[in-house]
Amino acid sequence: MIGQFSLWPPQASSVAWQVDALYIFILAVTILTSLAVYFAIVYFAVKYKRKSEDEIPEQIEGHLPLEIAWSIIPLGIMLVMFGWGAKLFFDLTRPPAEALNFNIVGKQWMWKMQHPTGKREINELHVPMGQPIKLTMTSEDVVHSFFIPAFRTKFDVVPGRYTTSWFEPTKAGEYHIFCTQYCGTRHAQMIGRVVVMEPAQYEQWLKTGSVNASAANETPEVAGARLFQEQRCVTCHQTNGLMAPVLNGVFGKPVQLQGGATIVMDESYIRESLLDPTAKIVNGYQPNMPTFQGQISEEQILQLIAYIKSLSSAAGGQAAATKPAEEQPTNTPPAGG
């Protein structure tokens, strides 16, 4: 806890140091001014302490040159702050022409990201290092705000409008994404992480969905379990069954659908639910699942099916039993993934 003490977040974008420079400038000016005022107050308070009960001090009405001086000088300094801040704001709001366009859609309470290739992610954003990236953002419900402290960028995500923001990541690593405009009950869970990768790694990630070399050696069940976490299925498909059906022990069994029909929970139903979630809704639930069309490959669908299957086997039951611990809405972005 104390080991992590720092006065500013990581400087991971091209503008971060510029923002920090203005911060330090204003900090220096204000600390000096404040200390001068504090010193004067303390010095006067001590030096001119009342000597006797009936003391009448010399009466001083005011001093015009002094008044003008301490109006004009602060104004001048503050105009410098304004100019610097305005210049910085222009830099922050004007993406370079060569920037790659990413789409961000906010909804209560998740971030949906889309890469220029069409690849989609939820609450995670993988970006290549050294590449200016422009975000085109909109909201599907209320006002949100997309904030990456390490990049010093933030912009509101407004329903009915496209807003833009941009950054150029300069340091590989994982950083916080926060929603900073209050958006309802789970505002504090509308968080995510941005992963800055070497361009080559990013290319590999785009192809395989993983940078993990050992991913190739995973069993389908293990890969499916990882996807279940990574794709945020776990957010809704919890064991309490409040937002989405429980998936434990249901594979191969009949499921009651809305409208009265019954369907057996099999491979093709899982596949259909992933690609066209609103087609067949389990009775008692809202059609609130996002589509994963274009977001996961056929291979990954098979891995997810394998994982869901395993939840209905004896061993899978155990795996499911460990789930609740992970499900607790931890506020720390999943640093390990």
Add this chain to the structure above:
Amino acid sequence: MSESHAHAVVAHHDPTVAHQFDDKAQQTEAVTLGMWAFLAQEVLFFGAVFTGYTVYRSYYPDSFIAGSHHLDIKLGGFNTAVLIASSLTMALAVHAAQNTKRIRLVFFLLATLFLGFVFLGVKVIEYGDKFHHHLIPGLGFLWAEPHGDPKHVQIFYSFYFAMTGMHALHMIIGAAILLPLIWMAIRGRFSAAYYAPIEMFGLYWHFVDIVWIFLFPLLYLLGLHAQ
């Protein structure tokens, strides 16, 4: 309790001057300034919705014009004349009070009240018409005209109802204040020596008139030429 103490030290005995004032001039000045400060407050109260109207009109001029074509210019114009006439009768009522003309005062106050009700009556007809044509936002709003985006027209009608509704509410409050004033006038409570309530009410009534002077062109007239 406080009154008895206060009167013990207050020099004046004029029953129309409240205890906290030294004399009538001070009271008149205070009441007038208070009323004008209240009206400044009212300007900004309506100002918020006028600002909203201006912004959306700049966003969606075509839909606002299309929406305004469904308002009846004849009724709107008639109501404008009615309200201006009621302002005149109100000004004449104040004039009558200043000159202690009781019968004239009562007559002009009644005329003002009557014209106010005429205005509200016409407003009811207009609202009824909007209801029949499914132009009530949030209540099965239907827009089948070729011009104007139905959604944006609905914004126009939201402003139409918010603005005219708030204005009508002010008229109703005005009428409610007017009734006891008429009663007091009949009883002969006002004279050249004391007519501040009539004068202050007049300021309020004229203000309500001014709001309509702006609502009429904004809602009914702008865009008529494009018909």
Add this chain to the structure above:
Amino acid sequence: MSAVPIPRQSETPGLEMPRQHYLNAGYSIKSWLLTLDHKRIAILYLISVSAFFVMGALFAGMIRLELLTPQGDLLEAETYNKMFTMHGVIMIFFVLIPSIPAILGNFLIPLMIGARDVAFPRLNLLSWYVFMTGGVFLMTAAIFGGVDTGWTFYTPYSSVYSNTNVMLAGMGAFTAGFSSILTGLNFIVTIHTMRAPGMTWFRLPLFIWAHYATSLIQVLATPVIAMTLVLMMLERSLHLGIFDPNLGGDPVLFQHLFWFYSHPAVYIMILPGMGVISEIIACFTRRRIFGYSFVAFSSLGIAIIGFFVWGHHLFVSSQSVYAGMAFSLITFLVAVPSAIKTFNWTATMYKASISYESPMVFAFGFLGLFVIGGVTGLFLGAIGLDVHMHDTYFVVAHFHYIMVGGEIMAFLGALHFWWPKMFGRKYPEGWAILAAALVFIGFNLTFFPQFLVGYLGMPRRYHTYPAEFQLFNVLSTAGASILGVGYLLPFFYLPWSIRFGQVAGPNPWRAKGLEWQVQSPPLTENFEQTPIVTEEAYEYSHLEAKVV
């Protein structure tokens, strides 16, 4: 100051309470609830605002406890959201805005300008009832499930998505707003028309100048939020389409209208505090405030320029870049009058005769906190830097330094300064200084870490947060517990003093000003005869002899 001769008295133990005063003018419930006496109405406000303060502080306490750990282990997310909403709505509309104007302004403005009462005593009582009606709306909203929109009521969350009691809470804020308008209107008229003979504008105490500026804002800004809340509620209840993005509505327009009031409202909260500090510093340095006219006009300057800066709350809202620039520039301009005030207060102490009674200790505390609150505003006004800081804890810390560190500190200072005038007795000085010290230390410990964690990126209104922010939050919660004790102390010793305190006499501080020339507590009609003013304000070049 006045030509009226008064018996010279001082804080001798043998002093007697005056036989007749506004407090013993009647003991029945009716004599309080139907009173037209501005001083009794001030006491009604004192009691009700204190009750709201306790409520708001309890919500704050729950928030701080929840934030002790990164997990949301004490409160559910929705409970937490309702708590910070109630904290904000209560503290802003029901504590900070009425605090100094409705309590001390009401009590002191007629006394300071030599009037028997405010211009419209019935309106004054009405505004208290309107205020309490607003409180009833809000309490009803809280009891029947609460409201979770934040005090900002941003659309479309408030108008469409929230399924809490937005209507009732909106009604509460709307109604309290009208109380504020009526009070401001009354003060404007009172200050314009009720001044005693000889009390020219430039002989007015700076407290009056500050309240005049405040009242202008109350009258000219509050109606805008009233209408905005009405539009929001019409959209929510009748589905009118005003801000609804579904119809092409603009949620940012709501933010414009909201902040047109809510930024100047910050000055409603701090200007009266500045007026109080001018009075206290003048008294305990025995000096006219350095550059009186600059301090007086800076109040008006703040009030007027303060209307042009609201857009700095919208820097990242998708507001136009050009509008953002203009708002940023004017934001820096409005900082100048505040700086002028601070420099003038400091200069007043030069070659003065300074004593450290408890009101002055509170004033020192105000200066210490207000300077930090003021300069941190510069960070947020710089538009490029605000992009990073916007809606983080840096903002939370900044406005708490101004509103709580500034206004509440000044309010406590004012309460201690004029308490002997209000109730005729003094409180135990040692306890008061202890309270001031605890508040100062506790406040800094609570809110200074929030600047740091804010720059690190911790967003506001989060009930869970990443573990690396915990250190700062633990410090903050620890500070809040000290702050709580500091605020709690006056709740004991001040009421105690009403009965058991030392009799104060008319002028325990040997201060200048008409209010110190009448008995404590004053008569119902304030003055036995209308005073005639022949002196400038703060004429400390001669003192009343100290009678022992």
Add this chain to the structure above:
Amino acid sequence: MELEHSHHPTVPLYLLVFGALIVLTGITVLVAFQDFGVMNNVIALGIAGIKTTLVVLFFMHVKYSSRLTKMFAAAGAFWLAILISFTLSDTLTRKSHPVQGWVPLPFVQTPGPIESVPFVEHQPGQASEHH
């Protein structure tokens, strides 16, 4: 104060002002049917401004009132101008553009501890368009 009252307008003046207001109303209606482009708005609001001035000066006696009253009468208009002009300074120069045909998620109130908003995929232009 008493002195000022003797300067109040006379009945003929009131009638004259009334006549002017009615005539101006007629003009503004007639002008509205002609096409002057942007000038239509300017003329309509200009005439409304003139009518307001007449009402304020004569019916509301501001012409005969103290400077203080005049200042407060102007204050409302001035502050309204601040509100409108500074709001327009944003909305008329904004860079962000509206999403054509934006539809929100249907809103459903769900009982129970977790609020959920049903998710319906839609295509608001470029932002989420990809299949």
